[in-house]
Amino acid sequence: MSYALKNLNFSIRPGEKIGIVGRTGAGKSTLAKAIFRMINEHVEGSIEIDGHDTANFGVGDFRPKLGIIPQESTMFNGTVRRNLDPLHEFNIEDMWAAMIKCGVAELIEPERKRKLTGLAMESSNANDNDGNDSDGDGDNEGFCDRGRRLRWEKAGLLMRGLLLVFDRKPNYDEDYLEKVGINRDLNPNDSNFSSGQQQLFSLCRLLMRKRRVLVLDEATADVDLETDRKIQELIRTEFKDCTVLTIAHRLDTIMNSDRIIVMEKGEISEIGTPQELIVKGGMFAELVQANEF
Numbered sequence: 001m002s003y004a005l006k007n008l009n010f011s012i013r014p015g016e017k018i019g020i021v022g023r024t025g026a027g028k029s030t031l032a033k034a035i036f037r038m039i040n041e042h043v044e045g046s047i048e049i050d051g052h053d054t055a056n057f058g059v060g061d062f063r064p065k066l067g068i069i070p071q072e073s074t075m076f077n078g079t080v081r082r083n084l085d086p087l088h089e090f091n092i093e094d095m096w097a098a099m100i101k102c103g104v105a106e107l108i109e110p111e112r113k114r115k116l117t118g119l120a121m122e123s124s125n126a127n128d129n130d131g132n133d134s135d136g137d138g139d140n141e142g143f144c145d146r147g148r149r150l151r152w153e154k155a156g157l158l159m160r161g162l163l164l165v166f167d168r169k170p171n172y173d174e175d176y177l178e179k180v181g182i183n184r185d186l187n188p189n190d191s192n193f194s195s196g197q198q199q200l201f202s203l204c205r206l207l208m209r210k211r212r213v214l215v216l217d218e219a220t221a222d223v224d225l226e227t228d229r230k231i232q233e234l235i236r237t238e239f240k241d242c243t244v245l246t247i248a249h250r251l252d253t254i255m256n257s258d259r260i261i262v263m264e265k266g267e268i269s270e271i272g273t274p275q276e277l278i279v280k281g282g283m284f285a286e287l288v289q290a291n292e293f
């Protein structure tokens, strides 16, 4: 029998960021599936997490500790909200915070940025309606109100600035989110979202759930370079304590990894830091030189 994976023997330290590369059919996705025990037949050897052989656990015991963004991101029939939280595990605030971080919020509410900066204007207009010289006696009450209004506006802007600096979000309520479309129905069969945008949804799901081991299988293959960079930065900050295995087709995506695994015909042909592998002059160095990603 010919095996899709063979002679694999390696350890990954807690919190390590591992990039996995290799040519098509080298066994990268099979490795990810093996970690998740999505392959159970014809398996020899063992995979241990925290010193425990995963074969001794029920899948339900350890899968909640793992997270994966597969090559093909999936959208379900149902609302945006159901797509992110099918089991109703999260409150709306946490969901919205994750959506903002991943850029999903802007997909369902394209005018989000404008609204954030425009709110001060709205509050100013609201004051105009009920604050200006309301008794009509022509005294300088309007002037006083204007001064007060300006102070409120400044305080509002300052508050918004602080919220942004500390990465907090304004208090969005259900009505507001209903209006921007969190309960909008998505039909996976129509072209509501591009495949890159669907990958952002998958990332969002992952961000809401704290997993200790993550596997990203070409998770950003369909997003543009700029978005990919932002996502990698997000992964570095949000998942800094997690062990992350990133299968990538783009050099940029994995160049900041702690170590790189190069797969070839189901085996590990090279393993080491990116610098070590470049100096070594093997397949990884060739891929870098040819920029073959």
Ligand SMILES: Nc1ncnc2c1ncn2[C@@H]1O[C@H](COP(=O)(O)OP(=O)(O)OP(=O)(O)O)[C@@H](O)[C@H]1O
Residues within 6 Å of the ligand: 004, 022, 023, 024, 025, 026, 027, 028, 029, 030, 031
């Ligand atoms: N379910 C399966 N049954 C039999 N062979 C399989 C199965 N899944 C994958 N293989 C084979 O295992 C090998 C590795 O496939 P795998 O999808 O892991 O490669 P990969 O490195 O992820 O490729 P790609 O970059 O194209 O996604 C291939 O030869 C493939 O044909």
